[in-house]
Amino acid sequence: MNKVKAYGKMIEMFITKMTSPEIGQFRLEISTFRIILERARTSHPSLIKFTLTDDCKIVNNLKDNEGSIEALTVFLQKSIDFISSLIGEDMARDIIASSMKEDLTRLSEKLRGESDLVRSFPEPFSTLLTDAIELKKGSSDHEEILELFQEVYQAYLKDLSTHTDLSAFKLKLSILREKHDLIKYVELNKANYLEIDKERWASATKNEVKEALAAMFNSMVGLSTFLLGKEEALKKATRVFQYYFDGKDRILENYDMMNDILEGSLYKKISTGIGELDSKMRGGIPNGASLLLISPSGIERDLFISGLLKNGLNNGSSAMMVVSKEPPRTIRMLLRSNDLHPDDLEDSGRLRIIDWFSWRGERIIGVERDGHALKSSKILSNLGIAINKGLRELTFSSNKISIVHIIGPATNIFEFNEVYNFVQRLRAKFKDNDMASIFILETDSLSKEMESRLLEVFDGTLIIDKSMEDGKFKREIAIRSLSGIDFDANPIPFFIRDNLIIPEITITEEDLHKKGHISKNKKRTMKKDTRQPSTHKDEEIIILSTRSRVKDEIVTGPKIGKIPEEEKKVINKKRKITKPKKEGPPTVKPIVKLKVKRGKMKKKDDGTQEKMKKSMDSIDLGSHEGTPEDILKEAIDTINDLLDIETDLTKDAVTLKVHRKKIK
Amino acid sequence: MSIAAHHLKPENMDLTVHPLIRSFESKLSELIGVLSKFIVTKQCTAVLPYTTSDPERSIIQKISKGIINESSVLIGDIQARTLEKEFLKITEEYFKEEVTNER
Amino acid sequence: MKGRKATHIPGLDELICDGLPEGTINLITGPAGSAKSLMGMHYVYNGAKYDNEPSIYLTLEESRDSILRAAKAYGMDLEKLEKEGKVYLVDIGKMRVECTASEELEWGLASFETLQDFLKNHISFSHATRLVLDSVTAVGVYYKSTELMRRELFKFARFLKGSGITSMIISEVIGDKDSRYGIEEFIADSLIKMDYESTSGEYRRTVTVKKMRFTKHDPLKHPFLIMENGIEISPDEVIG
Known part of the structure; x- marks a missing residue:
């Protein structure tokens, strides 16, 4: 948002507040502001380019930014003077401060770094905004994004509460708590105000903050979709984006939020x-x-x-x-x-x-x-x-x-x-x-x-x-x-196997080359295995098959081939710390059993092939500690690494069959 | 003997012209229109076999009660209770006047 | 057009743009057993319960007890609302039963004039805004000629519109006709036809909003069920 827009918005808010019934006996009519604008035009002709609509919007046809700010300042000053002449300067200041407190706090975010501009604003706006900006300076980045999202959530919840009693959202929040530790520190209080314990969030990583905030936002959009239909939910989300996220590109980019919110909410799969x-x-x-x-x-x-x-x-x-x-x-x-x-x-x-x-x-x-x-x-x-x-x-x-x-x-x-x-x-x-x-x-x-x-x-x-x-x-x-x-x-x-669909994954030689795990002079071909013995005479076969059950564990593992000692240590260390993270499995995560077989294929008399068990030799899995399950887990992760496959912990199972072709 | 009591004699058996009954009907017609005439007539007819032996006040009360019961399905319980109170009131006033006149 | 009188019958308000337009006469037609009276009960009960609007259910055929029982079977405690002065279940049928045919004719118990006179007075003290007349067919038998009946019905309709009450007039039809006397649909602002039909060896209940003045409406034939809480129309399902 450019500063002219922000300034214009502030004046629009001011007029809206001053003409709203909430202001009580000092309420002004929009026509009064039009008269003030008209009179101000005599001293500042460029105000002729500005018009005031019935819904308190300022239409600015002046292309010049500096000129616009100057003109808006004159108009604002004249308006404040008028109010002061009616009710006195002190009373005017108090009314403006109390009615616009929240708006100015929000605006101070957009005008951060524009202290010169803020100082040029007529009083009491100049002081009020400067104070608000000073207050903001002490906040950490998490606080900044949390405050932003708290506002967004609140606006959303307020809107949703007109359609529902928010018990569905409370339910959703309790489900989200299972998945996101940080959401444990979010409460919807009796007044339907979302309280975020920011101190608890302070030590979280950006990614954790991002994921938790996006999950909450998605659930709100989801609830809105459920209640109002997709079209209406999309409209609401867009309005929120435009209003609250406008000018927040820096912070949203900092947290890589935009795509998560948009894609998460609206294009979820x-x-x-x-x-x-x-x-x-x-x-x-x-x-x-x-x-x-x-x-x-x-x-x-x-x-x-x-x-x-x-x-x-x-x-x-x-x-x-x-x-x-x-x-x-x-x-x-x-x-x-x-x-x-x-x-x-x-x-x-x-x-x-x-x-x-x-x-x-x-x-x-x-x-x-x-x-x-x-x-x-x-x-x-x-x-x-x-x-x-x-x-x-x-x-x-x-x-x-x-x-x-x-x-x-x-x-x-x-x-x-x-x-x-x-x-x-x-x-x-x-x-x-x-x-x-x-x-x-x-x-x-x-x-x-x-x-x-x-x-x-x-x-x-x-x-x-x-x-x-x-x-x-x-x-x-x-x-x-x-x-x-x-x-x-x-x-x-x-x-x-074991009542699970186990996909067979094709691994190409190219993938291994890309990762640098196969030297150019020792090519390996890994291809789809149909569980039939290979028809290629000179193939070695590596079958890594997995079986999965629901259990919370993180799969880590060594890489196939020689692994340097220091890397082994890291892997082993990793394995030791990968204890179950949370209670209750929100996603299905596999426990993996691994059989590692490596053997040459030999042609039988009847023309089919069979694996030569005797000639099986072991693969260096980098680590031989732990149970066979542990070893398999490690192997799976390693192969994923090799293939640049992101480990999807929600997968029930992964089976890799690796055919190794001898190079003649 | 009052004029009303005169109508209660078997030989002059048209209870609908009894001033109290007419007041009842008038009150009821404010609520249900011409149907009041039907209800009142029905009640007066129903009470007829007993008129000879019953004293005037008792007959009126029977009719009043019958009218209230019948009309309650048309005007609802709340309105019926209000009507009952009004009937009671005009009945009381009527008999008070009767006693005064006779004295 | 003024506001709407929501029926709060699941699915129906969706078909008629949130409710019956205020001050209109709405004809509910259908063969015997097509749940016309049940729809009327819902209209009166829901209006009193959810919108706090005093409502009159005027029955000329079914007894008061039978209506109370039927309503209760679907979770509608009309008696309770009667005690609160929100529902008036007016049993003119009872009065008709108590007199002979000639007496009925003499008194004009089921004539439009009598009903009009009754309602005029009733509305003034009950402040009712909803009315169900169950059924216009029972009034029709009072008139010797259809011509006379039509004329009186026309007058009655004018009175209803003048009174501002939003009414449902129930009319039992035979066969595929939209009304019994061939005039009801003309005096009414809307026509909701309830029916049942045989398909694949089962009976299926249907409802069609055939006409509705002053409003957009869904004119398609929709199935409906009578569930534990009464009528449930499925606006998403279309027949034919």
Whole structure:
């Protein structure tokens, strides 16, 4: 914000206050200020370029900055003189000081470093602003950004409180406290004022401060989206940006805040629970997007869905499941087997199950309630009503996920067009609610023509493919389409272990070269392994497979290859200090079991290959302390380092299969 | 014998013209219009079999009570209670005057 | 147009721009059992409860007890609001039952003139701003000719509009017609049709706002359910 704008804004605030009913008996009319402006024009003709609107805005058509400041000073001085002539100088000063205290404090931030300009302001503004600036000087950077955000939050909360009693925000705050230590020192008091214990924040790093502030802001925008719809929430967020963040570029840049706020709030994506897939989707499923998942029925699909739900629910999302193949109790069992607590989630309104299964075995009139689940009769309009009710009952959450499994069964009962229209309406409904949704369709359950018509409805399509190759299953998940996103269509091969989808990651030689871990004269090729013995005769194979369970730990580890002694020490030291950080897992973090095998492949008589266990030799993992799990953790981290993959702790599992080709 | 009591004699059985009943009806009609006439007539008819043996005041009270009961479904309990008080008041005044006149 | 009288019936206000326009006559039509009376009960109960507006429910057919019971089944304690002087459940049906057909005709218990006279007086002391007349069909039988009935209905409608009260007039229809006497829809400012239909072996309740003066409205046919708290319309769902 330039200084003319800031000065103009201050005068606008002054006129607004002086004409507001709050000022009491000394209230002036806007017409009075117009008269003052008109009279001031006689002594200062350039004021002719200024006009005063009915809503106390000053329109400035004078291009000259210095000239504008001079003209505005004359106008302000004349206005103060007029008020002083009416009520006396002291009274005028008191009224201005008390009514504009907050505005001047905010303004002092924008006019920091403009002390000359401030001194040229007419009294009492000059003194009041100088005092406010002096007060600010003592603040640390955290204090500065905290004060800024406190104002933003307060404005937002005040606005939100006109739509809700803020209990949803309190709930959200309690969820955020699980993830951000700093938010533990934030309280919403009885008067709905957000108190931040700034001293507790003082020792935090910039990044921690940034993350906590952004998370809180996002939750507010999320709540606003929930209450008012995305469009209105966006408008509000934009207004806040314009008003409070204007002129704050320095501090926001200092904390690298802008992108986090904007992207975090408004372009948030939902993880599929498979890091590889997320990265191919450029971050996950966009909020409000509806995807069609074409998959054969079976464990692959079930695990994908439960992984998505588990990841989402563990991260504070709310979810809705529309089921047609099994009753709600089976769904609850499935969730329990994934370490989730469906009863608690349903009690707290974070999970709703819409039952379109039970009508086959019992008479349901319209929509009936069964505990927290909603049972719908056969007809789709009732299912729609049940879904609407479920949506209304879901508590506030910035992320919402729905899993809908009705297309196949519905097309067996109703005309395709009816189902098509229903799905289309449902998709629009989810979009309005900013809900990411997955509609399940069994592979080959519709004719190609119907399937392609159906695809038009969705924002994207995911395909799970399962085929037999050499007597073993080959499984892949791929993105077939995703509107507006430059996605990577290459399929991700995966296998299933311990009820988890484990993607197989391709590591290229180039990656290793980039990292400098392979010397030019000793090339290694690491490529996708399909769990079949390699067909290349002279390959060495390194299989690093992982198994994960939910547990809070940070994965650190050594690098493959020779590691200098001092680096080993650092790694070991790191490992010792990586104790569980917090209670309760807001995100799923893996505990990893590692098998390290290295062997030559030899050709069997029948032409297939088998690993030569005897010739396996060990890899230098840099550290041999700790359990095999520890060693594996380290190895995984190392490979991530090698490949420049950011370790995504929310990933359930990572499997790396490294083929090592001997250079002839 | 008062004029009103005259109407209570079996041979002159039109209770609706009784001055008190007419006052009741007038009060009620302020609330429900012409339906008051129906209610009052109905109550007067209903009380008819007992008139021969009952004294005047008792008959009036029965009719008054019947009117209040009937009209309460039209005007609500609160208004019915107010009406009851008014009926009581005009009944009291009426009989006070009667006694004075007779003296 | 002045303000709105919110019905507070889930989904309905969304279809009619937040409520019935103040001072209008709104015709609720539908076959027997299509939940017309229940809608009227909601209108009266919700207005008294949520907007603190005295409301009259004038029944000519159903008994007072049956209405109280039906309302209570859906969580609406009309009796309590009656005691507070916010709801007037006026049972003219009871008076009709107590007299013979000829007496009824003689007294004109169910004539528009009598109702008008009654309401004029009632509104002046109850200050009611909402009215449900259940049903206009019961008034119609009083008139020997449809022509006469229409004329009287027209006068009655003028009176209602003049009184400023926002009314719901319930009319039972047979078949696909919008009204019983073919005139109600013309005197009314809005027409809300309630119905049920058979689909895929189930009965589905529907509601359509066929006409609404002075306001934008959603003219599509929407399904509705009768849940534990009464009528719930699903504005997001459309039939046909």
